[in-house]
Amino acid sequence: MKFASRLVSFDVCPQDPYRPMTTPIYQTATFEQVHADSFGEYDYSRSGNPTRRVLEDQVAALENGTRGFCFSSGMAAIATVTHLLKAGDEILADWDLYGGASRLFGKVLNRSGITIRYVDASDPANITAQITTATRLIYVESPTNPFLRVIDLEAVAAIAHQHGALFCVDNSTMSPYLQNPLDLGADIVLHSATKFLCGHSDVTGGVIVVKDDALANEIYFLQNAEGSALGPFDCFLLLRGLKTLKLRMDAQQRNAEIIAKFLSQHPKVSSVYYPGLPDHPRYAVQQRQARGGGAVLSFTVGSSESAKLIAENSELFRISVSFGSVNSTISIPLKMSHASIPLELRASRTLPEDLLRLSVGIEDSEDLIKDLESRLDAI
Numbered sequence: 001m002k003f004a005s006r007l008v009s010f011d012v013c014p015q016d017p018y019r020p021m022t023t024p025i026y027q028t029a030t031f032e033q034v035h036a037d038s039f040g041e042y043d044y045s046r047s048g049n050p051t052r053r054v055l056e057d058q059v060a061a062l063e064n065g066t067r068g069f070c071f072s073s074g075m076a077a078i079a080t081v082t083h084l085l086k087a088g089d090e091i092l093a094d095w096d097l098y099g100g101a102s103r104l105f106g107k108v109l110n111r112s113g114i115t116i117r118y119v120d121a122s123d124p125a126n127i128t129a130q131i132t133t134a135t136r137l138i139y140v141e142s143p144t145n146p147f148l149r150v151i152d153l154e155a156v157a158a159i160a161h162q163h164g165a166l167f168c169v170d171n172s173t174m175s176p177y178l179q180n181p182l183d184l185g186a187d188i189v190l191h192s193a194t195k196f197l198c199g200h201s202d203v204t205g206g207v208i209v210v211k212d213d214a215l216a217n218e219i220y221f222l223q224n225a226e227g228s229a230l231g232p233f234d235c236f237l238l239l240r241g242l243k244t245l246k247l248r249m250d251a252q253q254r255n256a257e258i259i260a261k262f263l264s265q266h267p268k269v270s271s272v273y274y275p276g277l278p279d280h281p282r283y284a285v286q287q288r289q290a291r292g293g294g295a296v297l298s299f300t301v302g303s304s305e306s307a308k309l310i311a312e313n314s315e316l317f318r319i320s321v322s323f324g325s326v327n328s329t330i331s332i333p334l335k336m337s338h339a340s341i342p343l344e345l346r347a348s349r350t351l352p353e354d355l356l357r358l359s360v361g362i363e364d365s366e367d368l369i370k371d372l373e374s375r376l377d378a379i
Contacts, residue, residue: 003062003177004246010058012239013050025236026050047224051232055239056207059197062176062242063189065209067216069223070230070238074172074192075100077206079108080222081137081168081188084215087113090134094121094151096144098170098192099333122282124155131163141170142181143286145323146298146333146357148173148273150282153289157185166215172196172324177249179290182211193230195324196295198241199248205230205238248326248362252295255328255368256360262369263299268376270300270354295360296323298333301379304353307332310375311356316363317371323359328368331357 001009012023026049031042042048052070060068071077078101085091091105095118105116119130121140131138138160142151153169160167168188169181175196181189191197193205210216223229230238253276260274275286276293286293301307310330311319317330334351360368 006062007245008243010054010061012054014054023051023054023236023239025232027232045232046227046229049229049232049235051235051239052230055230055235055242058239058242059176059191059193059207060209063171063182063209064176064180065182065189065211066213067210067220069208069216069219070193070235071206071208071223071228072230073204074190074194074206075104076228077190077192077208078170079104080208080219080226080228081139081190082109082114083222083226084166084218085112085114085136088134089136090115090117090132091137091139092117092119092127092131092135092165093138094119094140094144094149096147096149097139097141098145098172101139101170121151121156122149124152124159127156127159131159131165133163135163135165137166137168139168139170141173142179142289143173143275143294143296145173145296146273146351146355148275148280148296148298150275150280150286152282152285153181153184153186157187160187161185173294173296174290175245175249177245178253178292178294182209184289187212187215192322192324193238194322196245196249197324198238199244199324199326200237200241201320201322201325201327203234203237203241205234249295251362252326252360253292255362255365256295256297256358257293258365259358259360259368259372260293260297262372263297266373266376268301268306268379270302273298296357297360298355298357300352300354301356301376302354304332306379307354307356309379310372313378314375315371316368317358320359323357325359326362328361328363329359333357 056068140151166187169186172192191207263269264272274297317328320329
């Protein structure tokens with residue numbers, strides 16, 4: 001089946017004799033057991049829940065994986081991946097990451113004896129030059145947040161596997177509709193499900209999908225042992241949001257392309273970062289490994305004061321720290337989503353004070369352009 005059909009055509013409630021059209025919410029902590037000396041398929045919702053299982057299977061299928069795991073947040077999913085490592089191991093990560101991931105890597109993992117080093121992964125040669133025998137995980141986003149840099153996932157996967165390292169890709173900015181990292185050689189794909197998978201700003205969640213059975217068993221063990229799984233009601237909401245993923249992403253990406261072109265031609269905009277523009281330095285790579293540029297873009301406007309005025313006076317772009325909703329949002333990454341980056345890393349990243357990040361929604365593109373044009377003309 002095509003992707004649009006797969007989003008709504010799946011077994012919503014395995015083994016249910018009533019055949020509901022929507023997955024029920026199994027809002028229960030425990031399940032009655034038939035025998036006193038053995039467990040049935042479900043016993044305790046931390047270990048497994050029918051609502052969560054349907055969601056996990058569906059996301060795994062959409063990412064062309066074999067096992068999916070849903071967590072209480074995107075950060076819980078990222079933390080679980082790091083728990084695959086042990087003291088003395090090393091993570092080699094691209095330098096342009098979500099601020100929460102940088103905080104976890106820089107302020108928490110060091111307590112476990114795990115080393116984190118950063119590299120410009122947009123050139124695979126840099127990874128080859130920096131990888132060591134201690135490197136157990138290569139971690140990237142693509143496109144990255146907030147600079148929308150593009151990583152050649154197939155090339156990085158080959159380097160990781162040549163050196164016996166796992167390769168993890170945060171696919172949050174693309175969603176499984178626009179990009180499938182497992183098909184490009186990644187071992188682990190993860191999402192902040194709060195964003196495009198949900199699409200309505202009413203769920204906080206995270207997802208991990210893998211193909212390898214042994215790796216899946218390790219992740220399930222961690223999910224169960226640490227109690228980080230997503231609750232049944234949030235799973236229900238996420239399942240509902242997923243059904244309109246293609247409809248939402250088609251509209252949002254189309255709007256983002258229009259806005260990116262508008263901004264690239266406006267005299268008060270210094271630079272535009274969007275992988276769907278032909279002048280993006282990795283446009284060809286993005287076209288090869290993804291199905292469009294997505295619905296997130298960033299741009300600079302010359303000064304922090306101008307950025308603040310645009311963000312605070314916009315009518316349709318609401319100030320928000322996250323992205324991926326049907327509503328358009330705007331933020332200053334340095335002050336919001338990336339404010340938690342450790343100071344020593346922030347200095348090397350040179351995150352501009354005048355950088356604005358847009359998450360483009362499903363509103364009418366003419367209204368969005370008019371709003372941005374009015375704000376830019378006013379500065």
